[in-house]
Amino acid sequence: xxxxxxxxxxxxxxxxxxxxxxxxxxxxxxxxxxxxxxxxxxxxxxxxxxxxxxxxxxxxxxxxxxxxxxxxxxxxxxxxxxxxxxxxxxxxxxxxxxxxxxxxxxxxxxxxxxxxxxxxxxxxxxxxxxxxxxxxxxxxxxxxxxxxxxxxxxxxxxxxxxxxxxxxxxxxxxxxxxxxxxxxxxxxxxxxxxxxxxxxxxxxxxxxxxxxxxxxxxxxxxxxxxxxxxxxxxxxxxxxxxxxxxxxxxxxxxxxxxxxxxxxxxxxxxxxxxxxxxxxxxxxxxxxxxxxxxxxxxxxxxxxxxxxxxxxxxxxxxxxxxxxxxxxxxxxxxxxxxxxxxxxxxxxxxxxxxxxxxxxxxxxxxxxxxxxxxxxxxxxxxxxxxxxxxxxxxxxxxxxxxxxxxxxxxxxxxxxxxxxxxxxxxxxxxxxxxxxxxxxxxxxxxxxxxxxxxxxxxxxxxxxxxx
Amino acid sequence: xxxxxxxxxxxxxxxxxxxxxxxxxxxxxxxxxxxxxxxxxxxxxxxxxxxxxxxxxxxxxxxxxxxxxxxxxxxxxxxxxxxxxxxxxxxxxxxxxxxxxxxxxxxxxxxxxxxxxxxxxxxxxxxxxxxxxxxxxxxxxxxxxxxxxxxxxxxxxxxxxxxxxxxxxxxxxxxxxxxxxxxxxxxxxxxxxxxxxxxxxxxxxxxxxxxxxxxxxxxxxxxxxxxxxxxxxxxxxxxxxxxxxxxxxxxxxxxxxxxxxxxxxxxxxxxxxxxxxxxxxxxxxxxxxxxxxxxxxxxxxxxxxxxxxxxxxxxxxxxxxxxxxxxxxxxxxxxxxxxxxxxxxxxxxxxxxxxxxxxxxxxxxxxxxxxxxxxxxxxxxxxxxxxxxxxxxxxxxxxxxxxxxxxxxxxxxxxxxxxxxxxxxxxxxxxxxxxxx
Numbered sequence: 001x002x003x004x005x006x007x008x009x010x011x012x013x014x015x016x017x018x019x020x021x022x023x024x025x026x027x028x029x030x031x032x033x034x035x036x037x038x039x040x041x042x043x044x045x046x047x048x049x050x051x052x053x054x055x056x057x058x059x060x061x062x063x064x065x066x067x068x069x070x071x072x073x074x075x076x077x078x079x080x081x082x083x084x085x086x087x088x089x090x091x092x093x094x095x096x097x098x099x100x101x102x103x104x105x106x107x108x109x110x111x112x113x114x115x116x117x118x119x120x121x122x123x124x125x126x127x128x129x130x131x132x133x134x135x136x137x138x139x140x141x142x143x144x145x146x147x148x149x150x151x152x153x154x155x156x157x158x159x160x161x162x163x164x165x166x167x168x169x170x171x172x173x174x175x176x177x178x179x180x181x182x183x184x185x186x187x188x189x190x191x192x193x194x195x196x197x198x199x200x201x202x203x204x205x206x207x208x209x210x211x212x213x214x215x216x217x218x219x220x221x222x223x224x225x226x227x228x229x230x231x232x233x234x235x236x237x238x239x240x241x242x243x244x245x246x247x248x249x250x251x252x253x254x255x256x257x258x259x260x261x262x263x264x265x266x267x268x269x270x271x272x273x274x275x276x277x278x279x280x281x282x283x284x285x286x287x288x289x290x291x292x293x294x295x296x297x298x299x300x301x302x303x304x305x306x307x308x309x310x311x312x313x314x315x316x317x318x319x320x321x322x323x324x325x326x327x328x329x330x331x332x333x334x335x336x337x338x339x340x341x342x343x344x345x346x347x348x349x350x351x352x353x354x355x356x357x358x359x360x361x362x363x364x365x366x367x368x369x370x371x372x373x374x375x376x377x378x379x380x381x382x383x384x385x386x387x388x389x390x391x392x393x394x395x396x397x398x399x400x401x402x403x404x405x406x407x408x409x410x411x412x413x414x415x416x417x418x419x420x421x422x423x424x425x426x427x428x429x430x431x432x433x434x435x436x437x438x439x440x441x442x443x444x445x446x447x448x449x450x451x452x453x454x455x456x457x458x459x460x461x462x463x464x465x466x467x
Numbered sequence: 468x469x470x471x472x473x474x475x476x477x478x479x480x481x482x483x484x485x486x487x488x489x490x491x492x493x494x495x496x497x498x499x500x501x502x503x504x505x506x507x508x509x510x511x512x513x514x515x516x517x518x519x520x521x522x523x524x525x526x527x528x529x530x531x532x533x534x535x536x537x538x539x540x541x542x543x544x545x546x547x548x549x550x551x552x553x554x555x556x557x558x559x560x561x562x563x564x565x566x567x568x569x570x571x572x573x574x575x576x577x578x579x580x581x582x583x584x585x586x587x588x589x590x591x592x593x594x595x596x597x598x599x600x601x602x603x604x605x606x607x608x609x610x611x612x613x614x615x616x617x618x619x620x621x622x623x624x625x626x627x628x629x630x631x632x633x634x635x636x637x638x639x640x641x642x643x644x645x646x647x648x649x650x651x652x653x654x655x656x657x658x659x660x661x662x663x664x665x666x667x668x669x670x671x672x673x674x675x676x677x678x679x680x681x682x683x684x685x686x687x688x689x690x691x692x693x694x695x696x697x698x699x700x701x702x703x704x705x706x707x708x709x710x711x712x713x714x715x716x717x718x719x720x721x722x723x724x725x726x727x728x729x730x731x732x733x734x735x736x737x738x739x740x741x742x743x744x745x746x747x748x749x750x751x752x753x754x755x756x757x758x759x760x761x762x763x764x765x766x767x768x769x770x771x772x773x774x775x776x777x778x779x780x781x782x783x784x785x786x787x788x789x790x791x792x793x794x795x796x797x798x799x800x801x802x803x804x805x806x807x808x809x810x811x812x813x814x815x816x817x818x819x820x821x822x823x824x825x826x827x828x829x830x831x832x833x834x835x836x837x838x839x840x841x842x843x844x845x846x847x848x849x850x851x852x853x854x855x856x857x858x859x860x861x862x863x864x865x866x867x868x869x870x871x872x873x874x875x876x877x878x879x880x881x882x883x884x885x886x887x888x889x890x891x892x893x894x895x896x897x898x899x900x901x902x903x904x
Binding site: 036037048050088136143166244248272296322337412413441447449452 | 469508526531575591758760810
């Protein structure tokens, strides 16, 4: 479809602002730009239709099944959007006097209190804007802690090789050397490998549990004990929190700090890539280092961004938590786990799970044997799902499983949807035997065929330029 | 209790049986008994949609919404065209994930490509990323882009937003790098101090335009100084002002960043906003974050994809320059719709009117005995006044449903936008006059 710039006609536009009712102030010529910016000139009708056409080429979780592993694509309740759009929240200036913002404080305090209870933490900040930003915050808390104790020589962060790429990248942003340790075959921490690298220079360990293949590491207490004995701290990557709420808490597993993705576990929408919110919780001994805003609360130990964070995202998460409450939160997790196990067993017999055991909220299929036999790859299967209106699972992650497809159905899918999805996987399994070529070329009914990514990287076109 | 789980109790029992289990506890058999939570969470009872709606409205009502906002300092109350509120609320845009699967995400990808093009138009730079968290983190990421083995020190103007300075400081703390602050003189960056502090180990200098006090900085002269010293020049510009003021490209910036909130995002107690970030072709491959590129699909038709991913953490892991793996896509969409709705003339008009209203307010206030401008330079839509009884003035304005300027360092930092009418400004001036008489 055409770009908005290709629809632009000189002289068109909307009548948004009226005449200025005071005299213009003169902008000195030396400060003025020489040419008006080449923004589109477009009528409101064309503008509205342009974006409506664009949205028809987008698949959201509220439009259809979205079993994207490690991303927790659960239904995003409309009521939470309505609440976050209340002028009582949207029209509040972040620097308005405190006696006029009691409602905002209440939102942050309540959300903080509830999330501390869910995770077993003592303090919470909502300043981080996303999961990776939360990781960064968490590891900086650990760094501040060691500095405050005169142990700045602790310069190593341990990361299992099954970890998400943000973990090592975060440790590097905090000035730490990354020590990668190999995982046991089931993706769990290899205790011997861990012991071998622990020492006086250990600053901490970054871990997600359940891990990236959807298995709960039963040695977790031993792991956190070993790290603490070496003088390090334990950071919990909350990517997989949706599996365990109400069943077990990161604080009780021995973790010192944690980030959560409110846009996963607490049902706030992903918005096509953001805004999210990466709330960070910590135990009492790290509370004094939690970030502040220089203008709102004054300079503190850390500041991750301006003001109080993605406040409206916290509003939505709070509305979600209050809706589910004491019983609903554990119910959500238990059914996320049930749905994942149910779907895994329904698919099993065709595509095989990488680990044949009870999974947590997600599971990984290993297509390496299947590919050897049929020539059809995990990518081909993923792309073929698009023709059925299903968003593909996460592909080729975690790195420790080859030809991996990782599925996370979440608790907000019905049994019919899971049965439907399993039937499609079965169909594709059979199709690979009879017509692999068709699958190599999938998708066939999407808005575009497979894009040429190599060309995009080699000859980058990163903005529109008029011919 | 509210719930979004569709399956009935009976269905759940059947599903458990289908996977060979008896009850939910069996799902968690890997969790050691000693840490299994054997008590209910200490949370309130769940609520129905109606109840939660009521409870949240009660919270919203505990905030005070002023009918006029004359406070800026990093969050600006501009008029938001109606269409800008409705388009990003479409569920397709709202509830999609990062566009990893290009075939199912062309709408998001194209909207970002268009946003990138608009940011380039506004800043004059060659390449924009898909946005980062906010203006402060954009500044911090830009500073990180500039550091190499020899040049590790970051300079920042004291006249930048305090939250930006503090955020850049935190990012520098992470990588064990130094941040040095160039003092301000008469509300602007002290050029002599800048010259002196541009030593061989300096990687970059960041200036905000217009700065925290609303003053225009001498941005071109700074570019010359910074480049002579072999460092990189980062400008953090207000995007509304950019519709009329010299672009960072014209000023000689290597990287242009800024707080994108004025582009159609409500104040929202500080977020979500977005940070825009653009640079020259030369530094393109150092730019952090998502970038959307144009390519063709297998049939030869135009298509958009996430591009230049070799820069990013999922490939480079600890060697990546940033861990960022998302953007503020919905905010970028909002900004794109805003810029397209306003058009070049509408945006320029928003800038001119904001500037006009601020100057009208300033001259009205300064005609009152005892009130004066703290700084002498040219300014955009913010300015600092010195006046007695600042607290009383702000209280009297609040009684008239007006949020006055922000108290800063012995003065008040005021901001006016196109939203404020002359009548209201006249009322503000007369209230201040009354309090001070």
